[in-house]
Structure formats: C-alpha cells, structure tokens
Amino acid sequence: MRIILNPVSHHGPGSIAVLADELRSRGYQKAFVCTDPVLMQAGVAKKATDVLDAAGFAHEVFADIKPNPTIENVLAGVAAFKACGADCIVAVGGGSAIDAAKAVGIIITNPEFADVRSLEGVAATKNHAVFTIAVPTTAGTAAEVTINYVITDVQNKRKFVCVDPHDIPTVAIVDPDLMASMPASLIAATGMDALTHAIEGYITRGAWEMTDMFHLKAIELIAANLRAAVNGDAAGIAGMALAQYVAGMGFSNVGLGIVHSMAHGLGALYDTPHGIANAILLPSVMTYNAEATGEKYRDIAAAMGVADTCDMALADARKAAVDAVAKLGADVGIPADLKAIVKAEDIDFLAESAFADACRPGNPKDTSVADIKALFTALI
Numbered sequence: 001m002r003i004i005l006n007p008v009s010h011h012g013p014g015s016i017a018v019l020a021d022e023l024r025s026r027g028y029q030k031a032f033v034c035t036d037p038v039l040m041q042a043g044v045a046k047k048a049t050d051v052l053d054a055a056g057f058a059h060e061v062f063a064d065i066k067p068n069p070t071i072e073n074v075l076a077g078v079a080a081f082k083a084c085g086a087d088c089i090v091a092v093g094g095g096s097a098i099d100a101a102k103a104v105g106i107i108i109t110n111p112e113f114a115d116v117r118s119l120e121g122v123a124a125t126k127n128h129a130v131f132t133i134a135v136p137t138t139a140g141t142a143a144e145v146t147i148n149y150v151i152t153d154v155q156n157k158r159k160f161v162c163v164d165p166h167d168i169p170t171v172a173i174v175d176p177d178l179m180a181s182m183p184a185s186l187i188a189a190t191g192m193d194a195l196t197h198a199i200e201g202y203i204t205r206g207a208w209e210m211t212d213m214f215h216l217k218a219i220e221l222i223a224a225n226l227r228a229a230v231n232g233d234a235a236g237i238a239g240m241a242l243a244q245y246v247a248g249m250g251f252s253n254v255g256l257g258i259v260h261s262m263a264h265g266l267g268a269l270y271d272t273p274h275g276i277a278n279a280i281l282l283p284s285v286m287t288y289n290a291e292a293t294g295e296k297y298r299d300i301a302a303a304m305g306v307a308d309t310c311d312m313a314l315a316d317a318r319k320a321a322v323d324a325v326a327k328l329g330a331d332v333g334i335p336a337d338l339k340a341i342v343k344a345e346d347i348d349f350l351a352e353s354a355f356a357d358a359c360r361p362g363n364p365k366d367t368s369v370a371d372i373k374a375l376f377t378a379l380i
Contacts, residue, residue: 001208003253004165006145009172011242016047016175020055022133023088031059032086032130034077034101035093036066044137047178048092060084065093068152068159068267068274069100071116077104078114081130089132091169092178094190095141095274098134099149102167105129110166116151120160121358127166134169137178139229139240140190140275142197142248144172152268157349159264161358168252176234176241184230187240188332189275191226194244195325196259196278198222199286199300201251203293204362214250218243219303223328230332258367259285261357262375265350272341279334280341283326284375290318292365297321304328338379347376 010018023031031052035045040063052059062080065073081089081104091101103116109127113119134144143149147165152158182190195218201207202215221243228236262285263277290297298317302309304324309317330336342350351373354360360367 003210004147004168005249006168006172007170009145009174009245011174011245013175013177013238015173016051016135016178019048019051019090019133019135019173020057022171023057024055026131028088028131029058030084030086031057031088031090032081032084033059033061034065034089034091034097034104035061035063036097037063039093039097039137042181044178044181045092048090048135059090060086065097065100067096068271069096070152070154072154073100074103074107074116074151077101078107081108089130090135091132092135092137094136094138095143098136098141098143099151101132101134102129102143102149103151103162105132106164106167117153117160119151119162119164122163125164125166129167132169133171133173135173135175135178138182138186138190139179139237139244140193142194142244142252144169144174145245145248146252148252150264157268158353159268161264163358172245174241174245176238179237179241180234184232185333187230187237188226188334189273189279190244191222191229191240191275191332192279192282192329192334193275194240194247195219195222195226195328196282197244197251197256198247199282199325200256200259201247201254202300203289203296203364204251204255204257205364206254206362208254211250211254214246216299216303218247218250219300221246223304223324226328227331255362256359257285257289257363258354258360258372260359261354262350262372264357264359265353266341268353269346269350270341276334279329280336280338280379283322283329284379286322286325288371288375289363289365290322338376342376342380344380347373350376
C-alpha cells in the first residue's frame with residue numbers, strides 16, 4: 001500500500017499570497033500560467049497573476065484550454081511552454097486546466113510521450129513533470145493532489161485516464177477566495193464530483209484504513225457544507241475547498257469505480273460536465289454496487305448525517321445512504337436522470353467505453369458491458 005501526496009500544500013483564505021515566494025525560493029525564473037478563457041474573462045486567474053506581478057515574477061499565460069481538455073489542447077500547451085522560455089508551471093483552474101498542465105509538464109520532461117495517447121493508463125515515464133504549483137478554482141476535482149489526469153481523444157470520441165506519480169504538483173494552494181465567484185450550478189456540480197470521489201474511493205477494491213479515514217471525513221464535510229456553498233455562504237465554500245482536497249488525498253491512491261468510467265464516456269461523446277455526469281449516475285450505481293460493500297454504506301449514511309444508522313438492518317442502512325446522496329443532489333439542483341443527455345442509439349458505445357475505462361477494475365462489484373448498458377438504459 002502506498003500514499004502519494006503533495007510535498008507542500010497551503011490552505012485557507014488568502015493563501016494565494018505565497019505563490020511567488022514558493023517559486024522564487026526554489027530558484028525559478030519564469031512561470032507558464034496554465035488556465036482557461038472563462039477564468040481569464042472572469043478575473044479569477046488574475047488573482048494569481050496579480051501576486052506574480054506584485055513580486056516582479058516573470059510569467060506568460062496560456063489559456064487555450066477547453067472543458068474536458070483535448071489532445072490538441074495539450075499539444076498546443078507543449079508548444080507554448082517551449083516557445084516562452086518558462087522553467088515552471090502554475091496551473092490555475094478546475095480539473096481541466098490542471099489536467100492539461102499535468103500532461104504538458106510530463107511531456108516536457110518525458111518527450112518520448114509527445115503523442116499524448118501513449119500516456120494512457122500507467123505510463124512508464126522516467127522523470128517528474130516540470131515543477132508545478134496547482135491552484136484550484138473549483139471545489140471538486142482535487143486535481144491538485146492527485147496522480148491522475150484525464151484527456152479527451154476527440155478523434156476516437158473517448159476520454160482516457162492517465163495515472164502517473166510523476167505528475168503530482170509539488171505545491172498545491174487551496175484558497176477558497178479563488179472559488180468564491182463560482183456560479184451556484186458549478187459549485188453544485190463540482191461538489192457532487194467530490195462526493196463521488198469520496199464514496200467511490202471508500203468502496204473501491206483498493207481501499208484501506210488510511211484512505212477510509214480521508215474518504216469518510218470528506219463525505220462528512222461535503223454533507224455539512226455543499227448546500228450552504230451553493231447558496232453562496234463563504235464558510236460553506238471554504239468547507240468544500242477542504243473537503244474536495246481530503247477526498248483527493250484518498251482516491252488518488254486507491255482508484256475509483258464505474259461511476260467515473262461511465263461519466264468519462266458522457267463527457268467525451270456529449271461534452272457533459274464531469275460533475276453533472278457523476279452526480280446523476282452516483283445513486284443508481286451505488287444501488288447496483290450495494291451487495292458488494294459489506295457494512296460500508298452504513299458508514300456512508302452516518303457521514304451523510306442520517307440518524308440511528310447503528311440500529312438499522314443492513315438493507316435499510318444501504319438504502320438510507322443512497323437516499324441521502326440522491327437528496328443532496330436534488331437539493332443542489334442535479335437532474336434526476338440522463339434523458340436530456342443520452343441518445344438511445346449511443347448506449348452500446350457508451351457501455352463498451354465504460355467497460356474499457358481505467359476506472360472500471362476498481363469497482364467493488366464485478367461488472368459487464370451488459371450490466372453497464374442496463375444502468376444507462378434505466379436512466380433514460
């Protein structure tokens with residue numbers, strides 16, 4: 001069993017102030033700031049670049065990244081990094097910006113993987129990525145603390161997961177002030193993504209005592225803070241910033257399950273936001289997996305705030321956990337099904353893609369293409 005985490009992480013309102021010091025203290029000279037156009041337009045990325053400007057630290061911004069970043073985004077980032085003469089990366093954004101930055105950083109130091117597709121799965125990279133500081137602006141993906149990233153292969157209509165200890169950012173700065181401008185819908189989606197990480201990480205085949213500790217605490221924090229965060233409460237947003245990071249500390253080291261493998265296909269085919277896809281799928285997949293989880297749903301129900309779980313029959317505790325998750329999703333505006341997203345003629349392709357996905361083997365219950373197809377079908 002192995003735990004890999006950031007060597008350094010900073011937490012709390014105003015922690016972005018350490019950005020330039022963390023770079024300069026290590027002797028770096030110029031930062032490649034990897035972000036996206038929406039964060040540039042909203043002025044969120046500026047909160048990071050203002051710190052660099054105030055310190056007189058040279059930087060160049062690369063914002064050519066779309067949601068569900070593509071191979072083409074990564075290749076453009078590699079070219080831009082080489083052209084600008086930077087020696088370090090600052091990734092400012094949600095999972096898309098940080099994932100793209102991870103791929104760029106890995107390819108710069110491991111150029112034999114320049115085709116991007118060869119990074120899928122557990123790639124045999126030899127060198128750590130370019131020194132990277134990750135600054136999340138959403139409270140959900142935990143990309144700043146994971147050894148995973150996801151890239152979209154537009155040509156083949158699929159997402160692929162890359163798992164590489166060499167990609168983890170050396171420093172994470174988790175400042176809820178940079179998350180305060182998120183619209184309520186994004187807070188809801190990313191928050192439910194974090195809940196999916198925590199629940200799938202808790203029941204995955206690789207789970208063990210240390211990661212269980214992270215995941216249960218994350219579930220507790222999300223249940224206590226997500227509704228308030230969606231309503232714009234600063235304490236709720238700060239609670240979610242911590243919750244998603246704690247969930248990432250766990251699942252990055254033990255893997256996920258078929259909620260994520262199914263969600264990846266929806267993102268690749270329909271460009272569905274990842275958190276929305278996870279949130280819709282989670283209650284159904286939890287019901288499907290229940291028989292393979294022992295007493296763990298009782299713990300999930302308790303962490304979600306359900307009372308008297310110790311006195312419940314196991315079947316009732318399992319249902320209570322699923323119901324609590326579904327209720328939280330409904331309370332924050334998550335759709336109840338995939339009817340507005342999935343076309344019936346795509347279900348075979350989606351099921352086959354999900355079964356082939358790198359997250360599927362971690363699922364606690366043995367599954368099949370037919371089982372996954374049935375799960376998709378039931379939601380349309």
